[in-house]
Amino acid sequence: MNKKENIGNRYQEETKYCRNNMSGGGLNFEDMPDPIKTYPDAETIPLPPPMRSAGNFIWDIMARRRSRRDFKDESISMQELSQILWATQGATSRRGQFILRTSPSAGALFPIETYVLINRVDDLEKGVYHYSVPDHSLSLLKKGAFGHKIAQAGLQQDMLNFSAIDLIWTAVIQRSKWKYKERAYRYIYMDAGHIGQNAYLASETLGLGCCTVGAFFDDEVNEIVGVDGKDEFAVYMCCIGKIKR
Numbered sequence: 183m184n185k186k187e188n189i190g191n192r193y194q195e196e197t198k199y200c201r202n203n204m205s206g207g208g209l210n211f212e213d214m215p216d217p218i219k220t221y222p223d224a225e226t227i228p229l230p231p232p233m234r235s236a237g238n239f240i241w242d243i244m245a246r247r248r249s250r251r252d253f254k255d256e257s258i259s260m261q262e263l264s265q266i267l268w269a270t271q272g273a274t275s276r277r278g279q280f281i282l283r284t285s286p287s288a289g290a291l292f293p294i295e296t297y298v299l300i301n302r303v304d305d306l307e308k309g310v311y312h313y314s315v316p317d318h319s320l321s322l323l324k325k326g327a328f329g330h331k332i333a334q335a336g337l338q339q340d341m342l343n344f345s346a347i348d349l350i351w352t353a354v355i356q357r358s359k360w361k362y363k364e365r366a367y368r369y370i371y372m373d374a375g376h377i378g379q380n381a382y383l384a385s386e387t388l389g390l391g392c393c394t395v396g397a398f399f400d401d402e403v404n405e406i407v408g409v410d411g412k413d414e415f416a417v418y419m420c421c422i423g424k425i426k427r
């Protein structure tokens with residue numbers, strides 16, 4: 183077996199926790215990476231407060247959840263966008279310096295950042311935005327229609343262009359590596375998986391369609407959201423929109 187074929191097995195083996203290899207070393211809080219990414223020079227777009235009461239029974243939503251790939255050429259509202267972002271990464275509580283959220287995260291380190299590609303949202307220009315967790319707002323990174331480009335980057339999956347929004351989740355790997363070293367690569371994908379499921383459940387609750395996407399050209403997606411692919415890189419995406427019935 184060549185080196186590349188074996189890399190998954192080697193990674194799994196070499197990042198195992200075993201009773202005889204636990205270092206138990208303390209953490210150096212002076213080296214702790216910044217848990218929050220900000221774009222101080224970007225235009226800020228406040229989001230409407232998320233709803234906390236209306237919604238269907240969770241058991242029914244779970245039973246109905248499906249990956250939905252056929253979208254109508256219709257916009258979603260700012261309220262719906264707000265609800266989806268809150269459901270995936272919204273702040274729900276503070277514990278010391280940590281902002282706890284709707285999705286869990288290994289060690290409460292929250293390595294995942296959310297970028298929002300807007301194709302069709304009422305009262306919001308098309309473009310690429312970053313979701314600011316602490317103040318539940320968007321930072322405008324670049325204006326323009328990027329739906330076609332993200333669909334190309336997503337292995338020609340046109341649903342990413344026909345959707346109302348695409349969420350692109352990246353990992354700021356050092357946030358997690360600071361504590362978990364190489365094992366961090368296991369955890370960032372688990373964190374992203376939890377977020378993805380919340381995107382599905384929130385969309386279903388709002389009567390919208392959602393499909394997560396793991397198949398994409400990494401460098402192209404990184405370029406669209408403006409991350410370097412090393413310190414921060416795309417790990418998962420999803421597209422959400424009005425369902426064609």
Ligand SMILES: Cc1cc2nc3c(=O)[nH]c(=O)nc-3n(C[C@H](O)[C@H](O)[C@H](O)COP(=O)(O)O)c2cc1C
Pocket residue numbers: 247248249250251339393394395396397398
């Ligand atoms: C990690 C992951 C990656 C996925 N990537 C894609 C994708 O790139 N394109 C796609 O159409 N569906 C993708 N899906 C959706 C699956 O195809 C879907 O969940 C599966 O077929 C089961 O159908 P259901 O979600 O409707 O129950 C992905 C799902 C997961 C969990």
